[in-house]
Amino acid sequence: MSFIISNVRRTKKVVIPVGLLFIALAGCHSEKLVATVGDATITETDFLDRASRIPGESIPAGMDSGTATMVSMLREIMTNQLAKTKNGAPTEDEVKALTDYQVKLDAKYQVAIDKGQLTREDLLRSFRYSLCEFGIGTEGAKIDDKKVLEEYNKYKDQAPTIPNPASSSGQTNNPVKRAAVYIVRMLQLPNEAAAKQALEQLQKTGDFRRVARALSSDPQLIETAGRELFLPKEFVSRQLPALETALAKLSDGQFTPAPVIVSSPTQGNPTVTQNIFIVGQLVKKEPDLTLTLQEAAPGLRLRLMESTHPDWRTHKDQEMAKYTKGLLDSNKLDIKVDRLKTVKDTFVRTMAESFQATAPGGTLNGGSAPPAGAGR
Numbered sequence: 001m002s003f004i005i006s007n008v009r010r011t012k013k014v015v016i017p018v019g020l021l022f023i024a025l026a027g028c029h030s031e032k033l034v035a036t037v038g039d040a041t042i043t044e045t046d047f048l049d050r051a052s053r054i055p056g057e058s059i060p061a062g063m064d065s066g067t068a069t070m071v072s073m074l075r076e077i078m079t080n081q082l083a084k085t086k087n088g089a090p091t092e093d094e095v096k097a098l099t100d101y102q103v104k105l106d107a108k109y110q111v112a113i114d115k116g117q118l119t120r121e122d123l124l125r126s127f128r129y130s131l132c133e134f135g136i137g138t139e140g141a142k143i144d145d146k147k148v149l150e151e152y153n154k155y156k157d158q159a160p161t162i163p164n165p166a167s168s169s170g171q172t173n174n175p176v177k178r179a180a181v182y183i184v185r186m187l188q189l190p191n192e193a194a195a196k197q198a199l200e201q202l203q204k205t206g207d208f209r210r211v212a213r214a215l216s217s218d219p220q221l222i223e224t225a226g227r228e229l230f231l232p233k234e235f236v237s238r239q240l241p242a243l244e245t246a247l248a249k250l251s252d253g254q255f256t257p258a259p260v261i262v263s264s265p266t267q268g269n270p271t272v273t274q275n276i277f278i279v280g281q282l283v284k285k286e287p288d289l290t291l292t293l294q295e296a297a298p299g300l301r302l303r304l305m306e307s308t309h310p311d312w313r314t315h316k317d318q319e320m321a322k323y324t325k326g327l328l329d330s331n332k333l334d335i336k337v338d339r340l341k342t343v344k345d346t347f348v349r350t351m352a353e354s355f356q357a358t359a360p361g362g363t364l365n366g367g368s369a370p371p372a373g374a375g376r
Contacts, residue, residue, distance in 0.1 A: 233288075
């Protein structure tokens with residue numbers, strides 16, 4: 001689905017300049033305000049909590065963590081306020097239903113939650129923001145239940161991956177089915193001797209990064225060693241049958257008993273193949289899944305809304321710009337921390353004047369990026 005995140009970002013713990021923020025906010029011990037937006041407020045506690053959890057990869061170029069957090073929180077508040085005026089703000093039940101849909105459809109979400117890389121509250125906030133954006137862009141439009149049922153019946157008997165000529169891969173994911181997935185950790189090595197040595201060490205320590213450093217000076221190999229990969233079973237069966245045969249025999253946590261040999265195009269000369277030796281560990285097998293109509297309905301409604309309102313992103317950005325300008329003209333947006341006051345001109349005023357919305361904050365494509373504070 002084009003409007004929902006399909007991948008959970010690998011988050012890195014970021015050391016942010018919270019000390020500077022504490023100094024800027026220091027004073028009396030009562031709860032302090034960091035910013036006011038209309039009749040809403042951002043407190044010191046809420047701001048520092050979000051700033052302490054912002055993943056480095058969600059910070060746009062040119063922003064530090066404090067600025068990115070402020071921009072994200074301002075946008076969330078303004079978006080929610082504007083959606084309410086258009087009868088487009090979601091109920092909490094709608095937010096929960098969309099979140100449940102995405103967690104069921106994409107195994108990456110639950111894995112990230114289980115590992116502490118993502119919290120359910122992060123997801124709820126993110127999808128709440130997304131639904132508000134959609135409510136603004138469509139002026140609160142709704143989709144009839146009959147159309148949702150027709151959409152469900154169209155997809156329920158198709159394969160988890162279906163043809164899509166408009167996609168670069170020629171395929172797209174079925175919006176009501178999840179394909180079976182192997183979650184694996186792997187090392188790819190150039191010769192069998194190194195692969196056997198790696199497997200022996202991995203079976204003792206399980207430390208992919210350490211083994212990679214001992215066997216290779218390739219920084220990319222070391223950086224990606226042991227990173228969890230989500231491999232659709234159908235893809236592995238078609239493209240890497242030897243690997244699929246090995247993985248199918250493993251239980252969760254087990255390593256391949258021997259290196260798996262696969263053929264790969266030579267870098268710089270795709271007409272010539274070379275053998276790559278893979279050693280890996282099966283983390284978990286996720287079975288295929290068909291959602292019920294009730295489970296799939298939240299995602300199908302957005303899918304239908306997108307097709308019936310193809311200009312919703314442009315309209316949303318324009319409406320947000322006008323609303324932001326109104327707040328500025330009436331002096332109803334105030335940032336109280338000196339170090340962050342420039343956000344008002346460098347982001348808020350620029351957004352109002354250029355009809356753009358490019359801050360971190362949501363899950364929709366176009367004007368949004370993944371939410372700041374979406375990882376630990």
